[in-house]
Amino acid sequence: MGISQYIKDIGRGKEGARSLGRAQAADLMGQILDQQVSDLELGAFCIAMRVKGETAEEMAGFLDATHARLNKVPAGQAPTVVLPSYNGARKLPVLTPLLALLLAREGAAVVVHGSATEDTRVSSQAVMAELGIGAAQACTTVQAGQVIFVPSGVLNAGLDRLLAVRRVVGLRNPGHSLVKQMNPCDGPALIVGSYTHPEYLQSMSATFALTGQHALLLRGTEGEPVADARRTPAMDVFKNGRAQRVQAQQEGPLGLVPDLPGTEAAATARYIEGVLQNLLPVPQPIALQVQHILREVNA
Numbered sequence: 632m633g634i635s636q637y638i639k640d641i642g643r644g645k646e647g648a649r650s651l652g653r654a655q656a657a658d659l660m661g662q663i664l665d666q667q668v669s670d671l672e673l674g675a676f677c678i679a680m681r682v683k684g685e686t687a688e689e690m691a692g693f694l695d696a697t698h699a700r701l702n703k704v705p706a707g708q709a710p711t712v713v714l715p716s717y718n719g720a721r722k723l724p725v726l727t728p729l730l731a732l733l734l735a736r737e738g739a740a741v742v743v744h745g746s747a748t749e750d751t752r753v754s755s756q757a758v759m760a761e762l763g764i765g766a767a768q769a770c771t772t773v774q775a776g777q778v779i780f781v782p783s784g785v786l787n788a789g790l791d792r793l794l795a796v797r798r799v800v801g802l803r804n805p806g807h808s809l810v811k812q813m814n815p816c817d818g819p820a821l822i823v824g825s826y827t828h829p830e831y832l833q834s835m836s837a838t839f840a841l842t843g844q845h846a847l848l849l850r851g852t853e854g855e856p857v858a859d860a861r862r863t864p865a866m867d868v869f870k871n872g873r874a875q876r877v878q879a880q881q882e883g884p885l886g887l888v889p890d891l892p893g894t895e896a897a898a899t900a901r902y903i904e905g906v907l908q909n910l911l912p913v914p915q916p917i918a919l920q921v922q923h924i925l926r927e928v929n930a
Contacts, residue, residue, distance in 0.1 A: 656692025
């Protein structure tokens with residue numbers, strides 16, 4: 632039947648649009664991920680949702696459909712941490728790979744997933760390639776102390792198609808929020824979610840609470856799930872539908888600002904190697920984030 636009946640509800644403008652129920656949202660996203668919709672329908676969905684904004688109920692339905700269709704990373708024995716990396720570096724170096732490797736050094740199994748949705752930014756995938764971590768061609772079990780990078784297209788081709796709409800229209804769509812909240816693993820994992828604007832703090836918090844997922848949520852660095860190396864953000868943990876603030880936001884003027892590299896992949900990789908070899912200090916905000924994540928996965 633296509634998704635035209637849903638577009639009629641969500642595409643009536645900011646004031647006239649009607650929200651979908653969880654089951655309707657799951658059916659809609661299922662058709663998108665199964666690539667049963669035309670390019671025109673997909674574009675209409677993205678623009679309509681951009682104007683309306685997604686509710687927690689809708690996002691929960693989108694996640695239901697996604698979790699049912701992902702090629703999942705097999706469950707391993709080690710506590711697993713999931714780092715969604717889709718924004719990349721714009722003004723600051725992308726230090727998501729540093730966070731991943733610091734966690735792995737402490738025995739966590741780390742799954743980084745992502746895709747480059749903007750050509751002007753440096754992706755985690757590019758930095759990890761400089762560090763000798765290639766993109767996985769299939770979902771394999773991640774071991775304790777290991778980091779793997781899984782492209783979104785390996786997880787689901789329809790999801791990759793949805794994310795790629797941004798290259799055409801230049802605007803984010805529900806897929807960009809979806810990937811920051813999904814669990815690509817076939818088993819329990821701690822999802823490290825991030826937001827850029829305050830309204831997404833509210834919407835992502837509501838979704839994590841509604842779905843009962845285990846997550847740590849913070850205002851990341853330019854949308855990446857790693858704390859800003861210059862100032863500690865607030866961090867909230869979600870588990871079984873309950874939220875707890877585990878880290879207060881750093882107030883006042885900046886203290887000692889770390890000497891960060893440029894945004895180039897090679898320069899970022901060399902900086903990360905220096906930190907891992909204890910030649911450079913771990914930025915305090917990232918060190919605190921590592922502590923909070925380890926506390927959750929080892930609880």
